[in-house]
Amino acid sequence: MAISINNGNGSSGRRRSYGAAALAEINVTPFVDVVLVLLIIFMITAHVMEVGFQVDVPKTRYVKDSARELPVIHMTRDGELYLNDKEINIYQISSVVKNRFPGQAVYLRADRGATWDMVAQVMSALADAGIQINAVTQPEDSADKRKR
Numbered sequence: 001m002a003i004s005i006n007n008g009n010g011s012s013g014r015r016r017s018y019g020a021a022a023l024a025e026i027n028v029t030p031f032v033d034v035v036l037v038l039l040i041i042f043m044i045t046a047h048v049m050e051v052g053f054q055v056d057v058p059k060t061r062y063v064k065d066s067a068r069e070l071p072v073i074h075m076t077r078d079g080e081l082y083l084n085d086k087e088i089n090i091y092q093i094s095s096v097v098k099n100r101f102p103g104q105a106v107y108l109r110a111d112r113g114a115t116w117d118m119v120a121q122v123m124s125a126l127a128d129a130g131i132q133i134n135a136v137t138q139p140e141d142s143a144d145k146r147k148r
Helices: 031-051 093-100 116-128
Strands: 073-076 079-083 106-110 133-135
Touching: 073 116, 079 093, 093 116, 106 116, 116 133
Parallel strands: 073 106, 106 133
Antiparallel strands: 073 079
8 A cells, every 4th residue: 555645746855866775773672572581481480499499309228428427516505515416524525526526627606695705715625626616607697687
């Protein structure tokens, strides 16, 4: 279908004599389509990445060889000391750790309400025995906000 605006003679006052000019514009429609598809994909998969997948792992009877026990010293607010799950005396701590975990570093996990004097005594006893001490802490962003 054609529409003639000028007197029907086929010539236009705006027509240039050197031919039709090339279009120098970029067609962004395919780009917008791809971006919208990617946005939808990320919106759908973001929930899966946040929640995670439930995996039912197989059970075995004997796992002692594959799981290594780490020396973790727990210190309660009252000053009680535990090596993994067993209560221990501060005067025996260095000899027991050296015998059970030779050459391994110890993880010290003290309650934030424990007195610094007790923490320093445990660290001093372990350092005198030549045992490396790693303090176990919790990052600020994942800490329990109710305690503040």
